[in-house]
Amino acid sequence: MISVCILTLNEERNLPACLAALRWCDDIVVLDSFSTDRTVDIAKEAGARVYQRAYDGEDRQRMFALKEIEYKHKWVFTPDADEITTDELRDEMLAIAADPTRPEALFRIRYKNMFMGRWIKHSSLYPSWIPRFYRPDRMIGFEREVHLRPVGEGPEGKLKSHFIHYSFNKGLGAWYEKHNRYSSSEARETAESLRNGRIPWSAILSSRSEVRRRGLKELSMHIPFRATARFVYMYFLRGGFLDGIQGYHYCRLIAAYEYMIVIKTKELQRRERGLPV
Numbered sequence: 212m213i214s215v216c217i218l219t220l221n222e223e224r225n226l227p228a229c230l231a232a233l234r235w236c237d238d239i240v241v242l243d244s245f246s247t248d249r250t251v252d253i254a255k256e257a258g259a260r261v262y263q264r265a266y267d268g269e270d271r272q273r274m275f276a277l278k279e280i281e282y283k284h285k286w287v288f289t290p291d292a293d294e295i296t297t298d299e300l301r302d303e304m305l306a307i308a309a310d311p312t313r314p315e316a317l318f319r320i321r322y323k324n325m326f327m328g329r330w331i332k333h334s335s336l337y338p339s340w341i342p343r344f345y346r347p348d349r350m351i352g353f354e355r356e357v358h359l360r361p362v363g364e365g366p367e368g369k370l371k372s373h374f375i376h377y378s379f380n381k382g383l384g385a386w387y388e389k390h391n392r393y394s395s396s397e398a399r400e401t402a403e404s405l406r407n408g409r410i411p412w413s414a415i416l417s418s419r420s421e422v423r424r425r426g427l428k429e430l431s432m433h434i435p436f437r438a439t440a441r442f443v444y445m446y447f448l449r450g451g452f453l454d455g456i457q458g459y460h461y462c463r464l465i466a467a468y469e470y471m472i473v474i475k476t477k478e479l480q481r482r483e484r485g486l487p488v
Contacts, residue, residue: 212308214238214282215290217259218272222292223248225380230257232296238283242276270353277347284308287345293377294322300372304344307368316349316363317342319421322376327457333450334458334465340369340421356396360425390468398475401432402483405476438470 215236219226220243230253233239241254244266254261264275277287286308290296300320307313319340323330342361354360361367379386410433414426434440442462445451451458478488 212284212286213304214240214284214287216240216242216276216280216282216287217254217290217292218242218244218269218276219246219250219254219292220244220266221246221248222250222381223253225292225377226250226253227257228295229290229292230254230259233290235301236288240276240280240282242272242280244272268356270356270359273359274350274352277345277350282347285346285348287347289343289345290374291376293380295375295377297372297374300370300374303370303372307344314365315368316346316365317361318344318368318370320344320370320372320374322374324376324378326379326461329454329457331451331454331458331461333452334445334454334461336445336449338420339424342367343374344370355400357393386464391471394468394471394475397472398479401472401476402479404429404432405480437473438466441469442466 213236215233215238217226217229217239219241222229223246226241230239239254239257239259241251241259241261243251243254243261243263245263251261251263262280264272266272273289276289286304288296288304304318307315307318320343321338321340323332324335324337325331326334342359345361345363346365349364351362351364354362411426411429414422415430417423417426431437431441442465445465446459446462451462454461481488
């Protein structure tokens, strides 16, 4: 009673395990961005329907997946290729799909982020709730270019179960490449926020964790030493040190990502003023 859609680009390393955890599904779609490895062959061998579309942003790619592809079932689960669906999550989603009275447009799912063979619970700021389970007919769109905020016609729900996230499975080079793209989008948002000069206090004080996190994210755009502050927050205040050496390395990586955003924001600001970079 659930369809699945996976967005891919050169995911031959991750896709087999992802698909193996989805054997219970009778309608799997892979929306591929013209991979140059064996991704498409692997998907077809597993019985998935394959569509191809040039990647022009995560928001547009996911909207195409939800609105332009016809699915067999009303509910659509959208894992990434580096995410493993647990049996508990499968059963929870199937129970929801079996209930025609559910009013929700979408559900958020928390995950266990793995790094160097360990769940980095504290360093990854667990729990983070990711939109992954939708009714396409109730979806309006997404806000932001990365780390999307879904907009639906109906309430949001949260599932109790987890998926397992292997975000480093393709290696640190792939992680840096992806976050290099992400940091460019984040820098544009930061530059716009700094121009407006507004701090969203209502969001920061919200009782909803996902709204509060968005508010804190915006607040972080206005504080000095942003990368250092991120490391201190994750490693010391949120207990990243409890995750061992894996936690230390992960917090360092995220701090480096924050610095990429900072320096790219400086670049945008200098270019706007006609100054050299």
